[in-house]
Amino acid sequence: MTLTPDKIPPQTQERKPALESEMTPRPEYDDPNYRGSDKLRGKVALITGGDSGIGRSVAVYYAKEGADVAIVYLDEHGDAEETKQAVESYGQRCLLIPGDIRSENFCHQAVQQTVKTLGRLDILVNNAAEQYLEESLDEIDSARLGSTFATNIFSMFYFTKAALPHLRPGSSIINTTSINAYKGHSTLLSYSTTKGAILAFTRSLSEPMLERGIRVNGVAPGPIWTPFIPDAFPPDKVKDFGQQVPMKRPGQPREVATSxxxxxxxxxxxxxxxxxxxxxxVVVNA
Known part of the structure; x- marks a missing residue:
């Protein structure tokens, strides 16, 4: 479904992180017309933030391509179970691992659990993030800044370090950055700053990982209809979300998963x- 303003009613959620199951309309994470061709047959992927949004769609598309999936998420158990059911409907295994990725010890345990349960690790998708609407710099205190950086970028260091002993030549690391890493966003200052750090992390990590036969790349989505939106924006801004891009609409998670x-x-x-x-x-040049 193409999301135009008349199809997005004002909405918000008191619970944070927000739930995909409570969004109206529900994000589209699968395209029934997409036919997998065994591009990832026999592989195992670990996806952070895989319970909903882009992460859920990536998990489903990986399953359609033949991969087993481990999903790391905070505490959105209902959403995670729905993702698991979708992955398993395509005949693949799905391991759910709830926990706080701001903890290096948890990140290490999640990788170990993935390898122990699913037998290997070939693809690491560093996708989980948090964001806050910030009208001024004064709203960003040390606690918020620390939490945002710990979730959005520190966790990528933790997971990558933990995964490296298990990644073989031909493996991939894929990091989710954002259009805001290139263009900035005046009211998503802390979030956008972490996304710039992820861009630098991706570029800086890529060359030394090639020595191990591991490719490191990133995806920088624009405005995508995910739980991030009612989580961060007030109801009046949710309705017009995505109208600023040339296509005049937000994207669906399934339109990102193919990347x-x-x-x-x-x-x-x-x-x-x-x-x-x-x-x-949006054309970005950097």
Whole structure:
């Protein structure tokens, strides 16, 4: 469904993180017309933030391509179970691992649990994040800044370090950055700053990982209809979400997941240190 303002009623959620199950309309995480072709057959992926939004869609598309999936999430158990059911409907295994990725020890345990249960690890998708609407710099205190950086970028260091002993030549690391890493966002200052750090992390990590035969790339989505939106924005701003891009609409998670499939597969065998831009037509030059 194409999301136009008349199809997005004002909405918010008191619970944080917000739940995909309570969004209206529900995000589209699967396209029944997409047919997998075994691009990831026999592989295992660990996806942070895989319970909903882009992470859920990536998990489902990986399953359609033949991969088993481990999903790391905070405490959105209902959403996570729905993702698991979707993955298993395509004949693949799905391991749910709830916990706080701000803890390095938890990140290490999540990787170990993935390998122990699913037998290997081939694809690491660093996707989980948090964001806050900030009308002024004065709203950003040390606690919020610390939490945002710990969730959005520190966890990527933790998971990558824990995963490296298990990743073989041909494996992939894919990091979710954002259009805001390139253009900035005046009212998402702390979030956008972490996304810039993720861009630098992706580029900086890429070359040394090539020595191990591991490709590191990123995806920088534009405005995508996920629980992030009612989580951060007031109801009046939710209605007009995504109207600023040339396509005049927000994207659906399924329109982003295919970028992750490409980067994880051999189709992207000559790509490293790169970022794909499913963003509704915004041209970024950096």
């Amino acid at each position: 992750f499939v490409f980067l994880a597969s051999e189709d992207a065998s000559y790509m490293a240190g790169q970022v794909l831009h499913p963003n509704g037509g």
